[in-house]
Amino acid sequence: MSFARIDGTVIHYRHREGVGLPVVFLNSLGTDFRIWEGVIDRLPAELPLLLMDKPGHGLSQAAATTMEGYARCAAGLMALCGIERALICGVSIGGMIAQSLALSRPDLVAGLILSNTAARLGDTQSWQDRLDTLDRIGLAGMANAVLERWFSDRFRTEHPVDLEGYRAMLTRTPADGYATACAAIRDTDLRDRVGEIDVPTLCLAGTEDLASPPDVVHGLADAIPGATCRDIEGVGHLPMIEAPAAVAAAILDHHARLS
Numbered sequence: 001m002s003f004a005r006i007d008g009t010v011i012h013y014r015h016r017e018g019v020g021l022p023v024v025f026l027n028s029l030g031t032d033f034r035i036w037e038g039v040i041d042r043l044p045a046e047l048p049l050l051l052m053d054k055p056g057h058g059l060s061q062a063a064a065t066t067m068e069g070y071a072r073c074a075a076g077l078m079a080l081c082g083i084e085r086a087l088i089c090g091v092s093i094g095g096m097i098a099q100s101l102a103l104s105r106p107d108l109v110a111g112l113i114l115s116n117t118a119a120r121l122g123d124t125q126s127w128q129d130r131l132d133t134l135d136r137i138g139l140a141g142m143a144n145a146v147l148e149r150w151f152s153d154r155f156r157t158e159h160p161v162d163l164e165g166y167r168a169m170l171t172r173t174p175a176d177g178y179a180t181a182c183a184a185i186r187d188t189d190l191r192d193r194v195g196e197i198d199v200p201t202l203c204l205a206g207t208e209d210l211a212s213p214p215d216v217v218h219g220l221a222d223a224i225p226g227a228t229c230r231d232i233e234g235v236g237h238l239p240m241i242e243a244p245a246a247v248a249a250a251i252l253d254h255h256a257r258l259s
């Protein structure tokens with residue numbers, strides 16, 4: 001368990017030193033970096049890693065910030081850990097932060113894995129509605145709907161105990177941290193810019209994802225020069241939880257292309 005103050009905000013992170021190109025993981029809305037555990041367990045022990053809770057998530061302090069601010073935070077943490085270049089692997093808003101980092105600090109990015117994400121997720125009204133719902137009923141009241149988007153029907157039926165664990169992860173997210181991230185997604189539209197991304201990019205889609213459906217992820221891959229896309233069958237918005245072996249295999253394949 002490690003903490004550092006980045007741009008005035010205390011950030012919770014995990015850094016594992018090793019050999020070769022590091023992999024940096026950026027997580028989604030209402031989750032913390034424990035979601036990557038099943039993937040990390042399947043990666044070689046010597047692979048260098050950096051995982052972080054973005055501001056207002058997990059054990060990181062909340063901060064009033066934007067998508068660019070989250071990207072600056074990731075860049076600051078990479079500098080603190082002595083990571084000059086990495087494969088950046090982000091899911092959902094984490095994938096938007098990764099795109100933002102690739103555009104603002106291309107020197108830091110050797111390659112991208114963009115899981116269950118887009119250059120524009122939803123629209124302004126849908127995020128404003130989510131913020132209003134958050135104000136009205138809080139995360140506990142929203143949790144059933146969110147969990148239906150996070151996980152496939154099969155996972156929710158077969159893993160009721162895990163589902164309660166992930167409900168706890170979501171509902172323990174500070175409301176201000178969740179709201180800041182919703183506003184950052186609402187205010188981010190990178191569709192005019194992703195064509196400038198100039199690093200090998202692999203997009204991942206979950207065939208049962210209701211938050212960023214496969215056609216949305218395919219659209220992102222089409223917009224980034226040379227990007228490829230892999231569909232992970234039968235999983236929802238968080239394939240690193242439902243199919244960690246498939247995600248670990250995708251990371252290793254893409255990492256091998258960069259090394």
Ligand SMILES: O=C(O)CCC(=O)CC(=O)O
Pocket residue numbers: 027028029030091092093094121146149150211237
């Ligand atoms: O997961 C994210 O980072 C944003 C996409 C989303 O809305 C997921 C959810 O349904 O909560």
